[in-house]
Structures are given as structure tokens and as C-alpha cells.
Amino acid sequence: MTKGPSADPGVIDLLGLLAYAELGSFFRLADDAGLAPSLRTRGQLAGLAATEQNHYQALRERLVELGVDPEEAMEPFVGPLDLWHERTEPQSWLESLVKTYVGDGIAGDFYRKVAELADADTLALVEDVLAETERAEFLAAQVRSALAENPKLAGRLSLWARRLVGEALSQAQAVAVDRPELASLLAGRGPRGGDPGDSGLDDLAAVSRMFASLTEGHAERLNAMGLAD
Amino acid sequence: MTKGPSADPGVIDLLGLLAYAELGSFFRLADDAGLAPSLRTRGQLAGLAATEQNHYQALRERLVELGVDPEEAMEPFVGPLDLWHERTEPQSWLESLVKTYVGDGIAGDFYRKVAELADADTLALVEDVLAETERAEFLAAQVRSALAENPKLAGRLSLWARRLVGEALSQAQAVAVDRPELASLLAGRGPRGGDPGDSGLDDLAAVSRMFASLTEGHAERLNAMGLAD
Numbered sequence: 001m002t003k004g005p006s007a008d009p010g011v012i013d014l015l016g017l018l019a020y021a022e023l024g025s026f027f028r029l030a031d032d033a034g035l036a037p038s039l040r041t042r043g044q045l046a047g048l049a050a051t052e053q054n055h056y057q058a059l060r061e062r063l064v065e066l067g068v069d070p071e072e073a074m075e076p077f078v079g080p081l082d083l084w085h086e087r088t089e090p091q092s093w094l095e096s097l098v099k100t101y102v103g104d105g106i107a108g109d110f111y112r113k114v115a116e117l118a119d120a121d122t123l124a125l126v127e128d129v130l131a132e133t134e135r136a137e138f139l140a141a142q143v144r145s146a147l148a149e150n151p152k153l154a155g156r157l158s159l160w161a162r163r164l165v166g167e168a169l170s171q172a173q174a175v176a177v178d179r180p181e182l183a184s185l186l187a188g189r190g191p192r193g194g195d196p197g198d199s200g201l202d203d204l205a206a207v208s209r210m211f212a213s214l215t216e217g218h219a220e221r222l223n224a225m226g227l228a229d
Numbered sequence: 230m231t232k233g234p235s236a237d238p239g240v241i242d243l244l245g246l247l248a249y250a251e252l253g254s255f256f257r258l259a260d261d262a263g264l265a266p267s268l269r270t271r272g273q274l275a276g277l278a279a280t281e282q283n284h285y286q287a288l289r290e291r292l293v294e295l296g297v298d299p300e301e302a303m304e305p306f307v308g309p310l311d312l313w314h315e316r317t318e319p320q321s322w323l324e325s326l327v328k329t330y331v332g333d334g335i336a337g338d339f340y341r342k343v344a345e346l347a348d349a350d351t352l353a354l355v356e357d358v359l360a361e362t363e364r365a366e367f368l369a370a371q372v373r374s375a376l377a378e379n380p381k382l383a384g385r386l387s388l389w390a391r392r393l394v395g396e397a398l399s400q401a402q403a404v405a406v407d408r409p410e411l412a413s414l415l416a417g418r419g420p421r422g423g424d425p426g427d428s429g430l431d432d433l434a435a436v437s438r439m440f441a442s443l444t445e446g447h448a449e450r451l452n453a454m455g456l457a458d
Binding site for chain 1: 249252255256259260262263267268269271272275276278279282283285286289300303304307
């Protein structure tokens, strides 16, 4: 493994963000399982949560390899991600399914975009992590079957899905402001040299466009669950 | 894999009990992580929880292999195990550490005893599951270091550990009464033929002795944490 390019502060931020996002998802999935209607579904959620823990572990190990304190790298993202979870606490089993499906989907799209921008080692790791995803199809199927039984739920759940994305974009923008190196990486300008204030506004605009492009996949996912945009 | 001996009702009960015990531990560990003092410790707990999920998965798959509905096999043990968790809800991080360490320890000892009594396939599976345990040493180390800082905690935590075992034995006895085939297996009499009422009392006594023997390992674990019996 080469250390040079990966030790870029933007990449470290990125790995810290992804690592804590996975750890946070692990705990949320485990927590939401209390809403699950059956023992089987609780077991399936535990399986999804364990996958998130594996991803967390892989990302954390990469940070250790890079000679970085992994908890320090995650720390800046604990607040924004916890806040997202607090502001989008599911009140029902269906809301929790939609949240997991939408959240995993956004995370997957984000990983893919980012993999194009980072160095080869980070890209390989992100691809490994992604290869294990897509296990969440049973979530979409459960939402579809609940909607088939009770089509009136669709309106409320569509609003819920919109709120999930809105809150995610809002937290993401806050992170982009706080972490200029990460914003620069996400803006596709690679590791930043020079003054950290350089082109900050351009980066923020580019990051916004990048986030906007993530919502394309979101429409597909709504469709997969039988929800409207 | 031979199906004959493993499809014994006592073995199915046993696998169902272990599977739900692992799933329950998964959720408890994830839940208790809210009490953890640091991001690093939360991550470590997530790792322990993911291990429990792996065990659950292996045990559930074995039930499926045996042609049994795995959720039906677990169902009789949901009540007693959930009740144990409810009656032993940790009020602090240290209580949660002691509970995890003591609970994993009892479970490990129980698996070992049981492996001696079941068929070869079940034994192989239980050994696989056990090979992955013993990752909980960091829990004992954390308790020891907390006690080194504040020796006054020892008395209260020792009482807590005693209560954990007492409540576990009480639930275990209730299960043994409800599930005669399992009791018979645990009593070391192998698959029961004849009337399910046969020797029921003898079995219960043998099961009590078996449980009593589990408390030997408990004394060692208390010692490892720096607690008195």
C-alpha cells in the first residue's frame, strides 16, 4: 500500500466520515429492530447491521494503516451524523424500512462518486465495501407489500422519504463548510495545495451539484419501494 | 450431514435456544453501547455484537438444514431470554460490561457442556461458534481498570454479578420445566423415548446440577474482573 496520496487530509476526512456513518448505521439498525414485526425480520436487520459493522471495521483499519488515529478522524462527523439520525427518528416500522433503504442508497451512491475522486487504494477499499451492499432489497419488497395492502400509506411515506433526503443534504452542506479539504476532494479538485481558503466557494457549489446528482438514484429507489417522488 | 440424530426435539430446542440467545445478545450489546464512554469502545462493542450475529446466523442455518422452521424453534425461548434481559438491565457502563462478560462466559460454558451431550454435527457447529468467542477480554480489562481507580465499586458490582447469575438460573429452570426434551438432553440422557413425563423430575434435578457446575467458571470470571465471589 502506498501511503503518499492516501494521507491527504481530504481522504482522511472521507474515510473518517464513512467509518462513522457505518458505525452509526449499525447502531440505528439495531435500535430500529425493536419496531420489527417478526423474529425473522429482526434477524434480517441484525444481518444488515453486522454488514455495516464489517464496513466500519475495514474503513477503521485503513485509517490505522495510514498512521491516523481513527477515532480522531471520525470525531468531526459524529455530530452531523448523529443529528441526522435524531432528526429522522422513525416512528413506525415502515418509516424505519424506508429510512434504511433510502439511507443505504444515498450512502452507496456517495461512495461510488467519491471512489472516482480518491486515490487507488481508497477506491479499492470502497469497491470492496460496496460489493457487499445491495443486501437491502428485502426492505424495498416489504415496503411494496405494505403499500399493496394499504395504498393510503404512500403519501405519508413519500413525504418521509423527502424529509430524509432533505435533512441529509442539510447536514452534508454543514460538513462541507466545516471541512474544506474534504469539500475540495468532493469537488473533484483533488488534494488542495495552497491556502485553505482558496476557491472555498467554488468547492461548495461543486459539492452542492455533486449532492444534487445523488438525488437521481433516490428517485429510482422511491420507485423500487412503490413511492412517488 | 446426517439428519437423523440431529432432528431430535431436544437438539432442535437447544439450537433454537442458542440462536435466540445470540440474537438477543446482539441487540443488547448494540443497545448498551449507548452507555459506552468513548467512540472506540462503542466500535468495540459493535464488533462483539457482529460476532453474536454471526453465531446466530450459523445456528439458524443449521436449523434450516434440519428442515425446521428456525423462528418456530426460537420462539419458546424468546420470553425467558427477554425476561432475563429485562430483569438485568444495566444502569451504568460498568454494569453493562460486567453483564456482557458474565453472560458471554455463562453462554460459553453452557455451549461446552452441551456439546458433550449432543450429536456430532451439533458438536462441530458449537465448536465453530466457540472458536470465535473469547474476544471479550477487553471487557474484563476495562472493569479491572475502573476498579483500580475506584475500589469502592467492587462491592456493588459483585452483587450485580451475583444477581445476573441468579436471574439466569431462574430463567433456565423455567425453560427446563417447559421443555422436557431439552431437559432430557441436558440431563445427559440423550434423546428421550417413551412418555414425555418419564423421569421428568430426575431430569430437572440433573439439569440443576449441570447449571450449578456452570457457576464454577463464573467464580473465575469474577476473579478476572477483580471482583469477589
